[in-house]
Amino acid sequence: MSSATPRWWQLAAYGLLGLPLAMAALPVYVQVASYYHLQYDTGLAMLGWVMFAARLLDTLQDPLLGHLIDRLQQVQRALTAGAVLLAAGFAGLWQAPVALLAPLLWLSLMLVVTYSAHSLLNIAYLAWGSRLSAQASHGSAPLLSATAWREGWGLLGLIIGSTIPATILSQPRAQIAGQMGSYSLAFAVLLGLTLLALLKLAPAWPPTIAPAPHWRSVLQQMRANHAFRHLLLPYLLNSCAVALPATLALFYISDQLQAAPLAGLFLGSYFIAAAAGLPVWTRLAQRYGALACWRGGMLLAIASFAGAALLGAGDVWLYGLICLGAGAALGADLAMPNVLLAQSIPPAHAPAAYYGVLTLLGKLALALSGLALPLLALLGYQPGQTAHIALPLVYAALPCLLKLLALLTLQRASPVLTPPLRSPA
Template sequence: MPIAWSSTLLITFVPTYYAINMGLGLGVVGGLFVAGRLLDVITDPLIGYASDRTRSRFGSRSPWMVVGMVFFIPLLLLILMPVGSISPVKAGLMIGLFFIAYTLLDLPYSATGLEMSPHRHERTVLASVKAAFQVAGALTCAVVVALTPDVMSTAFQQSALWITALLILGITLFMRGVPTYPQPTGRPLSLKRALITIWADLRYRQLMIAFFLTQTGSALIFGLTALFILHNFGDGSLTGMFVVLVLLSSAFALPIWLWVSKRFGKMRVWQIALIGGAASLWLVPILEPGNTFHFAAFCILVGSVFGADAVLPTSLLADISDDLTTDDAGSAAMMLGYKNALSKLGFVAPMGIAFPILGMLGFDGDIMVGDSRHWALIFFYALLPALLRLAAFLAVKSMPADEVTAS
């Protein structure tokens, strides 16, 4: 929950705040976040590989999580409660180091979820529970922001303190309550061999392509939400309220997706969600500017689809990981490392493409409907994500429609 809380802040609220309120500009902030995410593309698989090969009496995951927490907390405090003015160099250093600490903490934790059960549906349940706490963290973030819409710095300060307390509590409970799973006893695969083994699996490649496309679309939506609401309603303080609605819809949809996937198969259900999400996004150009009811209905539709995106790809990945795991070497964390790297690479879209282009076009939130900048925002916020979801559907169209089976 605290991990999701922090990531929601970093993705949805911090970029716009640093760009506009702190005066760094959309282009500069976009470049800084792109650099940080590109660094993640390199470090995530390496950290995953190292975690898979770690041997200790505390297991292969917990030591990495503790190290991550030690760096995560002070860096989060520096980002959310900055002291003095913020220069591009200072902001870039804080963001880059924070992303590494985030990976050290989150990746081993997520890998544990892939290893906890040998049963496919139970892994879907585990993924759903994890997603529920992620939604709870993101929802709490949105509520805190919604309660202090006019003073974003206050929301950041409150969030930083609560995240710190919850994270320390969560790591303590994890260390005490989660058992240490049997560690591979054979000779570990080399980094090169492990990479070849993972990417040789067609199912993994197809799933990762679809996941990357979907995450890129989601990153565009969340990354541009604050700007879109500011433009559509002329009031940026409404952002928290609408984000809460998206996340509530996602939370309520989770058990429905879980039940439907058990009945009809994970892959088939996710394919339907990809198409449904694309159809929902195509409604944005016809939404009446300033109409709260219409945009609220859109948030409910999109939020419901995000519930499927949060659960099903991870559960499918767990099935593939189980098929590829041998007694000699586990691969869960490394597979997650590549998945996370692709997810973060998808973050480049809003920060590295949309923000700079909108900045060059002179987007300031006060543009008129019908202006070319208005349509540029709609394209990046909704139309491009819709196309990416359709492309993701095509990427997994040939995969088994019921369950992932060994190839």
């Protein structure tokens, strides 16, 4: 591979795959529970336990998938296999064959397929991006640019994934399954096109990277990497703070604000604000470093989102402002942890296993957020019940507390995370 700095269009082509990955992730994490509750009359508590179990099972495989990618050096094949399985699993989620299987059993199977495929695809994709700066003569600049393109396209995918499925779910019940089938088909086509762009137009995977050693050696390498270890706890806490509102957003908008028809608008504005803020965070990171920007994003998120715990029916304008502020903070959450991880991986270490651990923590946070549904049921909240104090506390107050804890642990970790971005070459 040439050492020339990748051109902007190559980095844009690399980032394109982030769009369908995000399009698939948001409906699965945010809207599946509401879909099965509305479409198949499944109980809230059982839905929460099914989602928790599927997500927890998924978390266990990520480091293994990362190690296999490093060990076998089959990045292109991993991407292709993951894309095929993801397209099939995502379509299956919205088309439960109720005459053959119980909806909860079908949901469990499709969640496992979809989560596993998404993991395989995403880990290989992140590992590919982490090596861009190793191929260039301009140090870490390609890494920041690739991250910005990836997260920017991803935010566009989140906007699509937040608005279109939310709009579909607001339609009459008889129309929902067919419209989600059309959405799944469009998703599959887009996934294939963006994967083709990655394989043919993006900077190539470096062919000189040696296969990873035995998994015991990989674990020893990661344990000895102080910067990597100090990144894990704040990342987990922060991921939990982001996952909780994502899981409960539709319930909060519908019952606390009594503004269900505006759900797509609220979610869309949140991700549009994140997309607008991402270039700002990237520029600030080039000047002040990724760590400082991540801290700033956490502070902005706490300041913006805390007020959601105090809102009630009809407070749509105030909630819209909260969505804009919290969305602007999201850009830092999306980009900066991956940049910090990339700069912490030594050049001799294979990267996919590291990203496997980081995605494991992200999915563990999602699994734990699924427990919010049975927790709310235990506290007496049921969907359709308005003005119940448990919903705003779990939706808003608890995530702000987790953000504060993440900020404090990140402050303690700063001595080993403060070095400026460097090339791993």
